[in-house]
Amino acid sequence: MVPCRIFSILVASISIVLLLIALTTNYWLVAYGPSSIVHSGLWQVCIDGHCFAPDMANEYIIATRAFLILASLVALALVLFLIPSIMPWDCGTISGPFVTSIAAFIAGIFTLVAVAVFTAESWGRNKDPQIQLTFEWSFYLAWSAFPMLLLTGIFSLVAHLCSSRSAYDSL
Template sequence: MEPCRSLALLTGSLALTCVLVALGTDFWFVALGPTSSAHSGLWPNGDQHAVAGYIRVTQTFNILATLCGLVSLVLLVLSCVPSLSAPGQGPLVSSITAFVAALCMMVAMAVYTGERWSQPQEPQIQTFFSWSFYLGWVSIPLLLSAGGLSLVAHCHGPRPGYDTL
């Protein structure tokens, strides 16, 4: 089923783009004070030993989500070329890796959200999540959509038989 595979490629590409932009930018959290403002991301510039544990967990699961999303896309692209893919198995493995990427991203976002949400607030400083953080959350439904569309492409794709040998 070519439309599902094409849509899976599109949503998977969008999801991977969202994950990579969220991972590489420093606008996860913004603080506005009376005289200045600051923003932070997953890659602090200071002492690397002083990085909080929840940041390390978020970094790790974000990287795992990126790698799984990349594997999913590569397998989908390879499934479009019949001579390079196993008959009918590319979309299935792509679907599984897209679901694993969504799960890793969900863990990363839940850990970051839970830890940042529970931090004490200063009365003079207004803090809020910013656009990099929201891109991370947007990537989860996109990865789930890519996995679901890949699964539909696998279920409705041609089955190997004597006529395809």
């Protein structure tokens, strides 16, 4: 199933780019106040264009960072394993597409945990009626990487199941 493998490579590549952009940008939350705009990410807070790294990060920010870094590393390994999986290779009973589908699901779970923790801790955080607090595009990029990693896992698993069946039938 070469089309499934090629689609998996494309979607995994896009998802790792989305993860890395979300991890490094400062637009997870934006607060619109009466006199200023504040936007923050996982590493910096910017007030009216002046950015700084907070002295102490909250525990949920640290957890979000950790799980997104793990998801990015697993997704990078996933892409590196997907490229040679176009050519069939077996290591006993484990095939390349099967390993990549497991890696995609693991990266998806790490991404889900990271953004769910951030969402749960940030939701309803604003108590001031003069300030509008919204999630922004970096946050949504991280969320959009999650279904893409699941699609990568599903298509890699389909490629594994189809190649396993055809190899068995040829015997």
